[in-house]
Amino acid sequence: MxxxxxxxxxxxxxxxxxxxxxxxxxxxxYFGFSIRYLELVGLSFLYVILRNISLANSLWLLLTIVISGIFQAVYGNLQLLGYCISNHSGFKMTGSFFNPGPYAGFLVSVWSVALGMYLFKIKIISQLQSQTKNDSFLFNEFIKKAFEYIPLLGLISIAIVLPATQSRAAWIAAIASSVILMELRYRFLSNLFRKATIKFQKTAIVLFSVGILSTGLFSIYHYKKxxxxxxxxxxxxxxxxxxxxxxxxxxxxxxxxxxxxxxxxxxxxxxxxxxxxxxxxxxxxxxxxxxxxxxxxxxxxxxxxxxxxxxxxVKAKEDYKYLSLVAKTGLFGIAVFACFSYPMQILPIKLVLVFLVSTLSNIDGDTYQLKYNQSKERSWAFKTVILVLGAICIYQTNLYASNLNKGFIVWENALNSHQYGDYNEAISAYKSVYTVFNRDGDFLMNYGKTLAIVGEYHKAIEVLKQAKCFLNTSVIETSLGDSYKAIKQYNKAEAAYQNAINMIPSHFYPNYLLAKFYDDSGQEQKAVVLAQKILSKKIKIPSTAIDEIHEEMREILVKNKKPLGFKN
Incomplete structure (x- = not known):
């Protein structure tokens, strides 16, 4: 059975x-190459595995999550103090992430877990000590110290570094999840309103929540308007x-x-x-x-x-109600962060989410069982088939992952070659992994742009048009404009440049390219009008490149005779 x-x-x-x-x-x-989709498939299998682990092991995994948060917080502090280099030139602190946003999102997902474990540490320690088969005094003492001090250390280390991330979404999520966990643990509001009528309780809570939320959102909005x-x-x-x-x-x-x-x-x-x-x-x-x-x-x-x-x-089993509160609050914190950011693009945050969801499913007291009778011989045959299929899947997955990893290494080498001006080497690298990434918009954009630089305009147009099936940016449009201009398909070039301008009107570069296109193709009036517009355009961030663009626009005006009223 x-x-x-x-x-x-x-x-x-x-x-x-x-x-x-x-x-x-x-x-x-259409469907394109998607790392997010591969992660979804992998996380689905991970969920199945986590569904079958013991609840005692779940508690140890929760502690592991907190430890990972501590390492990230320490790493961020070292970056802030200048001992480690951040992964983004514009920010001093990113942890092991590419910018402070996802870094703060991961920290806040760990924050809820650490706070929940600290608030309910007595129940966790008692439960683990009663379930362990090791009666050693030292081991029980280790459990007590680990589950008492590691969550506290996690809270302190994250509290120190989280404000410095300047992530408003993370701040909101941390405050919201903390208030909920404190209320669930100590019942401050419940005790305060115990003697009041139900109507008064609801009214007071709604007014208080709306007031705090409105004040907080207004302040946070104007902090980085x-x-x-x-x-x-x-x-x-x-x-x-x-x-x-x-x-x-x-x-x-x-x-x-x-x-x-x-x-x-x-x-x-x-x-x-x-x-x-x-x-x-x-x-x-x-x-x-x-x-x-x-x-x-x-x-x-x-x-x-x-x-x-x-x-x-989910109604948790009686002994694990506290764990249900921790998991649900952790998920709530991630959901709050998700309202203002992109945590579902960040694998470490998704790993925490999947673990919390699987934990809730593990402690669900309302489950169903599917059972059927099976002879001993059939049972062995069934298990053998499952093992063989599992082995084939693992082999194919490892093979695909290995090829994908090699492909990403070649792609990175191509990007480096492009950066150093070795465009022929970059194109050779792109060609070698084209079959792997021919549905990835970013890859096709990088490849097409490089082809345009070396003068393979027809091939560049083909690759860039293919890229637009999976991604579109102003970079793709300007590269298309350059390629069409080079082969004298002027209407298409103008349309591509104009589309790039419409995408991001504040950017000077697409406007500059279109003005140069008009000037080079003999459309003097259009060149003069656009040059004037560029010179009067509001500057978002001053730079040397904008100064150079302004200089070239003045040259266009001088060459085509300055219009009446123009001031140099």
């Missing part, structure tokens, strides 16, 4: 992932994407394929607005829920909301 135990949460997750895969491969017209305006603008354009494909969306991880086209259309209709100063090339919606709807449609969002509802309705 074989048993399969599963929960409602398992079923809802299976349906959610199943829908994403179906939508990606069957419903949508331009950044806040940028995100609000992205959300505004994102809603237009949802309106055009509301049912099934555009496909998993294809937000970046379409967003810049919508941004270009927006500025083409609205021209000079204050939003031009906050627009840039964008890969993420800076709100995971909006991006999920864009990519998977309202049907996918319905599956997600059902999963979230089931998740937060």
């Amino acid at each position: 074989v048993f399969f135990s599963f929960s409602k949460l398992d079923v809802s997750l299976f349906l959610l992932v199943g829908y994403i895969i179906l939508n990606r491969y069957v419903i949508q017209t 331009s950044s806040s305006d940028g995100r609000i603008f992205i959300w505004k354009v994102t809603t237009e994407m949802i309106a055009d494909t509301p049912v099934f969306g555009v496909g998993f991880d294809r937000f970046k394929t379409h967003y810049m086209n919508y941004q270009a259309n927006y500025f083409e209709k609205n021209r000079e607005t204050r939003e031009t100063m906050v627009a840039d090339n964008t890969y993420y919606a800076f709100n995971e829920f909006l991006q999920f709807i864009v990519e998977n449609g309202l049907i996918g969002f319905m599956f997600l909301m059902v999963t979230a509802f089931i998740l937060f309705k």
Whole structure:
């Protein structure tokens, strides 16, 4: 007799992932190479593995998560003090991440776990000591010290470094999850309103929450106003994407394929607005829920909301109610961060999320069992088939991962060759891994741009047009413009340059390229008008490049005779 135990949460997750895969491969017209999709598949298998570990081991894994947060916090502090180099030239502190945003997101996901473990440390220690088979005094003392001081150390180290990340989303998530955990542990508000009527309790809580939330959001908005305006603008354009494909969306991880086209259309209709100063090339919606709807449609969002509802309705086994509170609050903290950032693009945060979800499913007291009778011979045959299939899958996965890793190394070498001006070597490298990444928009953009630089314009156009099926940015459009200009397809060149300008009106470079195109192709009047516009254009960030562009625009005006009223 074989048993399969599963929960409602398992079923809802299976349906959610199943829908994403179906939508990606069957419903949508295109699908590209996606690291996020490979991570989704891998995390799904990880979830199955974590579902089958003991709850005692889950507690040790929780401690491991806290330890990883401590290492990241220490690493960030060393970067801040100048002992280690950050991974971004514009920021002093990034941890092992590429910028402070995802770094702060990971820290705040660990913060909720560390705070929960510290608040409920007595129950955790008692439970582990009672379940361990080792009666050694030293081992029990080790458990006590580890689960008492490591979470505390995690809280202290993260509290020191988190403010320096300047991530408002992380601050909001940390405060919200801390308030909830403190209330669940000590019942401050419950005790305060114990003697009040239910109506008064609800009214007071709503007014207090709205007041605190409004004050906090207002303060945080004005703390980095331009950044806040940028995100609000992205959300505004994102809603237009949802309106055009509301049912099934555009496909998993294809937000970046379409967003810049919508941004270009927006500025083409609205021209000079204050939003031009906050627009840039964008890969993420800076709100995971909006991006999920864009990519998977309202049907996918319905599956997600059902999963979230089931998740937060999980009734834990009596001995593990505290663990349920820790896991749910940790997930809530990640969800709050997801409203303003992109944690689902960051693998370490997704690992924490998957572990918390699997923990909730493990402690769910309402599970189902599927059982069927099977002879001993059939049981062995079944296990053998599973083992063989498992071995084949592991072999194929390792082979694919190895080839992919080699491909990424070659791609990185190509980027380095391009940076150092060895374009022929870069093209040779790109060609060698083209079959691996011919559905990756970033790869095709890098490859096409390099082809354009060395003068292989027809090939560059072919590769760049292919790139637009999976990604579009102002870089692709300007490279297309350069290639069309070189082969004298002037109408297409002008359209590509103009599209790049519409994407990011505040950028000087696309405007400069179009002005030079008009000048080189003998369209003097258009060149003069655009040159004047560039010279009067508001500068977002002063630079030597802009000074040089201004100088060339003045030369265009002088060459074509300065228009009346122009001042040099």
